[in-house]
Amino acid sequence: MQTKTLNLETISEAAELIKAGQLVAFPTETVYGLGADATNETAVKQVYLAKGRPSDNPLIVHIADVETVKKYAASLSSDALKLMDAFWPGPLTLIFKLKPNVLSPAVTGGLDTAAFRFPDNQATLALIKAAGVPMVGPSANTSGKPSPTTAEHVLHDLSGKIAAVVDDGPTRVGVESTVLDMSVETPTILRPGGVSKDEIEAVLAHPINDEQHHVGIKEVPKAPGMKYKHYAPNAQVYIVDQPNDWPAVARWINHHPQEIVGVMGTDDIINNIDWPENARVVSLGADVQSASHRLFDELREFDNHSEVKSIFTQAFETTGLGEAYMNRLNKSAGQSHFDQQMMENAD
Numbered sequence: 086m087q088t089k090t091l092n093l094e095t096i097s098e099a100a101e102l103i104k105a106g107q108l109v110a111f112p113t114e115t116v117y118g119l120g121a122d123a124t125n126e127t128a129v130k131q132v133y134l135a136k137g138r139p140s141d142n143p144l145i146v147h148i149a150d151v152e153t154v155k156k157y158a159a160s161l162s163s164d165a166l167k168l169m170d171a172f173w174p175g176p177l178t179l180i181f182k183l184k185p186n187v188l189s190p191a192v193t194g195g196l197d198t199a200a201f202r203f204p205d206n207q208a209t210l211a212l213i214k215a216a217g218v219p220m221v222g223p224s225a226n227t228s229g230k231p232s233p234t235t236a237e238h239v240l241h242d243l244s245g246k247i248a249a250v251v252d253d254g255p256t257r258v259g260v261e262s263t264v265l266d267m268s269v270e271t272p273t274i275l276r277p278g279g280v281s282k283d284e285i286e287a288v289l290a291h292p293i294n295d296e297q298h299h300v301g302i303k304e305v306p307k308a309p310g311m312k313y314k315h316y317a318p319n320a321q322v323y324i325v326d327q328p329n330d331w332p333a334v335a336r337w338i339n340h341h342p343q344e345i346v347g348v349m350g351t352d353d354i355i356n357n358i359d360w361p362e363n364a365r366v367v368s369l370g371a372d373v374q375s376a377s378h379r380l381f382d383e384l385r386e387f388d389n390h391s392e393v394k395s396i397f398t399q400a401f402e403t404t405g406l407g408e409a410y411m412n413r414l415n416k417s418a419g420q421s422h423f424d425q426q427m428m429e430n431a432d
């Protein structure tokens with residue numbers, strides 16, 4: 086199959102493909118998604134096959150109006166209505182209990198809940214409206230790889246496996262939506278993302294829970310997707326926790342002249358160090374916003390340079406968007422840090 090590249094002008098062609106049960110990747114403000122008609126079970130099953138995604142990992146249902154959520158959700162609390170009003174369209178995904186038998190188990194992974202998202206992207210909202218059906222949409226990457234933030238990333242992973250990609254340039258946020266479970270007594274963040282806990286609590290005027298701070302390392306996370314290997318480039322990522330650690334990173338690279346080593350940090354850090362010749366230095370911009378916007382793109386770029394075996398990447402504080410950035414970085418590093426032992430190796 087030849088994968089077509091479409092855009093806002095040719096959105097009716099994308100809608101015809103969705104209606105015909107084909108897969109079409111679509112842009113959002115967070116990352117690109119892999120779209121299929123959520124009401125067509127055969128099409129939804131193809132999404133799992135194209136991604137190589139485990140079938141117990143439920144999909145987000147993308148909608149272009151609140152009415153569609155009302156059609157599927159068993160009920161909407163006043164908290165839910167407040168959040169939709171404040172953040173939709175935008176990077177907040179809400180999980181609701183479903184009415185019985187309204188969505189295929191292929192969408193829900195057999196759960197009695199489903200995740201709903203109203204993306205902030207004109208082309209995709211036009212696509213959903215023109216297709217006239219809600220659209221499932223996991224991130225449009227091969228399972229395990231960093232999520233795609235450009236149409237080129239989508240084509241790299243899925244060219245020939247899907248009918249089309251709607252190209253709307255690079256995404257704005259760069260990390261996925263916040264997944265908030267509204268089917269429990271106290272709303273609970275299952276995945277940090279583009280909307281922060283503080284922003285949600287400010288709208289609700291009461292505290293919410295954050296699963297990351299309650300689930301022990303051996304427990305199964307409630308968002309099934311969070312238990313799988315994620316966001317991993319071919320090279321080993323090491324997290325550099327403190328700004329003061331960077332001179333030691335430069336020394337470590339200097340002491341390993343036979344290796345080509347990746348470095349990702351903000352301008353204030355990378356511009357103040359005299360990097361050895363074997364360092365491949367990449368800017369994460371000025372702050373956590375630009376770092377989140379670039380993280381997946383730069384990790385993918387290192388996959389084009391197979392000589393790079395290690396990538397040292399800057400940590401941020403886990404407040405605001407930093408929570409989502411660090412969640413993704415921790416997963417791509419598999420918890421590896423530039424630690425005491427490596428520091429000693431540098432001296």
Ligand code: TXA
Nearest residue numbers: 115117118143198199200223224261262308309310311
């Ligand atoms: O920004 C995003 O959310 C992107 C764009 C394309 O919209 N989509 C995305 O989808 O990141 P995906 O499938 O890669 O991640 C969805 C996450 C997974 O961890 C999944 O397990 C969880 O949401 N999830 C979906 N439905 C759920 C449910 N009913 N209960 C608990 N977790 C759920």
Ligand code: MG
Nearest residue numbers: 223224232310
């Ligand atoms: Mg994903």
